[in-house]
Amino acid sequence: MLERGEVANSWRRERWDSLRLLTPNWQSRLPGLRYEGPDPDGYMTAGEVTGLIERFATVSRAPVRTGSNVTSVRRTGDGYQVTTGGGEIRCRTVVIASGACNQPAVPPFSDAVPASVEQLTPFGYRSPGQLPDGGVLVVGASATGVQLAAELRQSGRPVILSVGEHVRLPRMYRGRDVLWWMDASGVWDQRYDEVEDLTRARRLPSPQLVGTPERATLDLNALTSMGVELVGRWAAVRDGRALFSGGLRNMFSLADLKMERLLDTFDEWAKTDGYDAEAGPPERFAPTRVPESARLQLDLRSGEIRAVVWATGFRPAYGWLDVPVVDAKGHLNHEGGVVDSPGLYALGLPVLRRRRSTFMCGIEDDAREVIEHLARFLAVRRRS
Numbered sequence: 001m002l003e004r005g006e007v008a009n010s011w012r013r014e015r016w017d018s019l020r021l022l023t024p025n026w027q028s029r030l031p032g033l034r035y036e037g038p039d040p041d042g043y044m045t046a047g048e049v050t051g052l053i054e055r056f057a058t059v060s061r062a063p064v065r066t067g068s069n070v071t072s073v074r075r076t077g078d079g080y081q082v083t084t085g086g087g088e089i090r091c092r093t094v095v096i097a098s099g100a101c102n103q104p105a106v107p108p109f110s111d112a113v114p115a116s117v118e119q120l121t122p123f124g125y126r127s128p129g130q131l132p133d134g135g136v137l138v139v140g141a142s143a144t145g146v147q148l149a150a151e152l153r154q155s156g157r158p159v160i161l162s163v164g165e166h167v168r169l170p171r172m173y174r175g176r177d178v179l180w181w182m183d184a185s186g187v188w189d190q191r192y193d194e195v196e197d198l199t200r201a202r203r204l205p206s207p208q209l210v211g212t213p214e215r216a217t218l219d220l221n222a223l224t225s226m227g228v229e230l231v232g233r234w235a236a237v238r239d240g241r242a243l244f245s246g247g248l249r250n251m252f253s254l255a256d257l258k259m260e261r262l263l264d265t266f267d268e269w270a271k272t273d274g275y276d277a278e279a280g281p282p283e284r285f286a287p288t289r290v291p292e293s294a295r296l297q298l299d300l301r302s303g304e305i306r307a308v309v310w311a312t313g314f315r316p317a318y319g320w321l322d323v324p325v326v327d328a329k330g331h332l333n334h335e336g337g338v339v340d341s342p343g344l345y346a347l348g349l350p351v352l353r354r355r356r357s358t359f360m361c362g363i364e365d366d367a368r369e370v371i372e373h374l375a376r377f378l379a380v381r382r383r384s
């Protein structure tokens, strides 16, 4: 196992200070390593996740070579040639487990933002104190964006949040964590070959959730109540002005509708599985409040905004992969982790084999199935 940094590198280097997992402790498990502490329904800090992964590396005796940056993987006659900072390795098969979130995705028009406005991504952001005094424009309203907008607003700054397509969820539903419902009702077990639009499912933004001791919901209504101003999707920069799309009403209705459909699925499952009496009564939530007049532009040179935080998602990075298996958008071509090149496999990608693949708890089943395929591949090769 080659790791360019240390064990749990992404959790050590690429997370902000206040981050907690959005999956509850009982769900944030690795194969054979479950949470056994006093707070199964709580949410781990990034430091605790690092500890969990370190413990896993120790108990599983994973043969990790830290400080081994892979700079190239090339196909050779019967396998692959892997180049690392420490030398060359030849192997029959390679499993790509380099992560789905190696770099923040920032739109190209960020180049046109005036230099007087500081720009940060979630990889560089640690805490509000690091930003210049004054207003902040947070771009993106998925898990990262809503969490950073709330934290910056609570630090006393004026915050504008630019909202694109998003997934709204309550933290708690009928007395249980909403992710408990995802798990129990089987939504997370839906397989990749049963998902109607797999490409879309794999690109779906993370849900608007935060893991806090209060188990509070952090949707757009909660942010509006804190005094965060909502604007539409940031579409372009022209003459030093940020231009935002209109249509917030439609976008909000769509997110509300999708949330209701999901809650309907949970309610149906509770009824057919006999959980109805045990759970609290079905709940429905107030529609997302639409601002009376959302502004469509903002003068970035006026001083109103001193910093922009791009919470516009993350991308994988495959610059080191010299095998033609990456599409024009930078995503790996694979069928359930079996990459389109003999002996090449992938793990740890969104909806790799099932919806839960996007989360830590998805790795156990995915790894078993992908490694079964890999073992069969080697067995056939050995016989031939």
Ligand SMILES: Cc1cc2nc3c(=O)[nH]c(=O)nc-3n(C[C@H](O)[C@H](O)[C@H](O)COP(=O)(O)OP(=O)(O)OC[C@H]3O[C@@H](n4cnc5c(N)ncnc54)[C@H](O)[C@@H]3O)c2cc1C
Pocket (backbone or CB within 6 Å): 002, 003, 004, 005, 006, 007, 008, 009, 010, 011, 020, 021, 022, 023, 028, 068, 069, 070, 071, 097, 098, 099, 100, 101, 102, 144, 314, 320, 347, 348, 349, 358, 359, 360, 361
């Ligand atoms: C902000 C954020 C919040 C998240 N919250 C949750 C959550 O609440 N619950 C949950 O279950 N999941 C969460 N996830 C998803 C979580 O990251 C994954 O479930 C899990 O960490 C994926 O592990 P991984 O090992 O596949 O990828 P990573 O953790 O990204 O690890 C990949 C490793 O590969 C190394 N690497 C990359 N390229 C090379 C190279 N060329 N050579 C050598 N090494 C290389 C990296 O240094 C890194 O250590 C979150 C993700 C992000 C970004």
